[in-house]
Amino acid sequence: MTAGTKPVGTKTADAxxxxxxIMGASAAHFLARRGFGRVVLLEKGRLAGVSTGHSAAIVRTYYSNSITLELAKRALHMFENDRDLLGGDCGFRPIGFLLLIGERLRAAGEHILESERRHGLHVERLAVENVAELAPPLSLDGVSYGILEPRSGYADPTRTTENLVAAARPWGLEPRAGVAATGIRLHGNQAVAVETEDGTISTNVVVNAAGPWAGQVGAWLGLRYSLRWSRESDLLVEKPADFGELPVVSDPGLRVYLRPCGEDRIIAGLGAPKDIEPVDPDDCDPGLDPEMRERIERPLFERLPALSRARHLGGYASLYTITDDWHPIVGPEPGLEGYYAFFGGSGHGFKLGPPIGEALADVICGETPEIDLAPFRPGRFIDGEPLTSAWGEGNRG
Ligand SMILES: Cc1cc2nc3c(=O)[nH]c(=O)nc-3n(C[C@H](O)[C@H](O)[C@H](O)COP(=O)(O)OP(=O)(O)OC[C@H]3O[C@@H](n4cnc5c(N)ncnc54)[C@H](O)[C@@H]3O)c2cc1C
Known part of the structure; x- marks a missing residue:
């Protein structure tokens, strides 16, 4: 056994x-919940230790393509019913999600309103005076109207991941934190085992939910995924006394998002549409650098002038794993049996993890999921069918 790792325990697994x-935990949770059998979850570090644990964990539904909208709608329902559907209290705070629309994005905003309503979601179009009433600390220069999702909010990403894992243990999920996968064995075109730092596990089903390292895992099978990584930073500011209430706010005009973080802090980051801050996943400085701090503070203080006098509480950086259309790659690979991809969440993978995990478990069990994951299939780029959205390229809408 490698020093410092935990024993694998089981040498055979159903998956x-x-x-x-969040993606691996979701896939493992829903497979175990469905009675798939013994499901081993390998994590080379700690659960939620990379992108997931650093996520702003905003749960909202304003997506402009059908599959993402349906998944986000399902995610909202899951977080609203987290004890039954996600294994426990995920710290979901339904404080509302407010999108600020300026003149330039008027048409995109109308599209969002129309498509959310078409999918049965309750959204409100707010005149500027109503936005001011809802979120008194905001300066509303340049805002034409607001779009409010009253049921949306944010959750605790680490607690969500841990709940998914803990709740599924009685159904057969075996988490192995501190144990890295090092290879996948094939017999012909069938996956037959996963090699780990601590021995080999025989299995006929392997899910690649390795996030920033998913390309490396795919390469063990000769697969070449086109992935990029962006270093994503968030900063924290103390909430001034008498500041007033705020929902989650996204401002695509100034390209900033922000939300309360508990009772006494505000968290903020650069908003969509985003530039990529290229980074090597094996060499990502986890600190907030001064230049990025300034880039976030500029639009943040423009929207929330009172924060410019507030105490800066630091920040951090983590990783986005980005596919060629900024949407996840999910599903089987043609020509390979028993291997499933599940990665590339960009900036929306936290909320989408649970509903995709649920649907992928159906696919793995040979059933038809309620939400068809085919638009996320690995081959969509070769087929010339990447996903599109209302905000244009390099975005999360
Ligand atoms: C700053 C920031 C803010 C964000 N805000 C939001 C938001 O508001 N809303 C939202 O929905 N999304 C948000 N996201 C995006 C979301 O967090 C990610 O899309 C999501 O967490 C990706 O989950 P994952 O499971 O694919 O990856 P990860 O969380 O990175 O997990 C992958 C795991 O695989 C493990 N691993 C890799 N290789 C191996 C191996 N060989 N063996 C064993 N384990 C391995 C890694 O150690 C890691 O723990 C944000 C992301 C960041 C960085």
Whole structure:
């Protein structure tokens, strides 16, 4: 056994999931919940230790393509019923999600309103005076109207991941934190085992949920995924006394998002549409650098002038894993049996992890999921069918 790792415990499994972020935890949870059998979840570090644990964990529904909208709608329902559907209290705070629309994005805003309503979601179009009433600390220069999702909010990403894992243990989920997968064995075109730092686990089902390292895992099978990584930073500011209430706010005009973080802090980051801040996943400085701090503070203080006098509480940086259309890659690979991809969440993978995990478990069990994951299939780029959205390229809408 390698020093410092935990024993694998079992040498055979009905499924092995590689990666203990929200995506791996979700896939493993829903497979076990469905009675798939013994599901081993390998995590080389700690659960939610990479992108997931650093997520702003905003749960909202304003997506402009059908599959993402349906998944986000399902995610909202899951977080609203987290004890039954996600294994426990995920710290979901339904404080509302407010999108600020300026003149330039008027048409995109109308599209969002129309498509959310078409999908049965309750959204409100707020005149500027109503936005001011809802979120008194905001300066509303340049805002034409607001779009409010009253049921949306944010959750606790680490608690969500841990709940998913803990709740599924009685159904057969075996988490192995501190144990890295090192290879996948094939017999012909069938996955037959996962090699780990601590021995080999025989299995016929492998889920690649390795997040930033999913390309490396795919390469073990000769697969070449086109992935990029962006270093994503958030900063924290003390909430001034008498500041007033705020929902989650997204401002695509100034390109900033912000939300309360508990009772006494505000968290903020650069908003969509985003530039990529290229980074090597194996060499990502976890600190907030001064230049990025300034880039976030500029639009943040423009929207919330009172924060410019507030105490800066630091910040951090983590990783986005980005596919060529900024949407996840999910599903089987043609020509390979028993291997499933599940990665590339960009900036929306936290909320989408649970509903995709649920649907992928159906696919793995040979059933038809309620939400068809085919638009996320790995081959969509070769087929010339990447996903599109209302905000244009390099975005999260
Ligand atoms: C700053 C920031 C803010 C964000 N805000 C939001 C938001 O508001 N809303 C939202 O929905 N999304 C948000 N996201 C995006 C979301 O957090 C990610 O899309 C999501 O967490 C990705 O989950 P994952 O499980 O794919 O990856 P990860 O959480 O990175 O998990 C992958 C795991 O795989 C493990 N692993 C890799 N290789 C191996 C191996 N060989 N063996 C074993 N384990 C391995 C890693 O150690 C890691 O723990 C944000 C992301 C960041 C960085």
């Amino acid at each position: 092995v999931v590689i990666g203990g972020g």
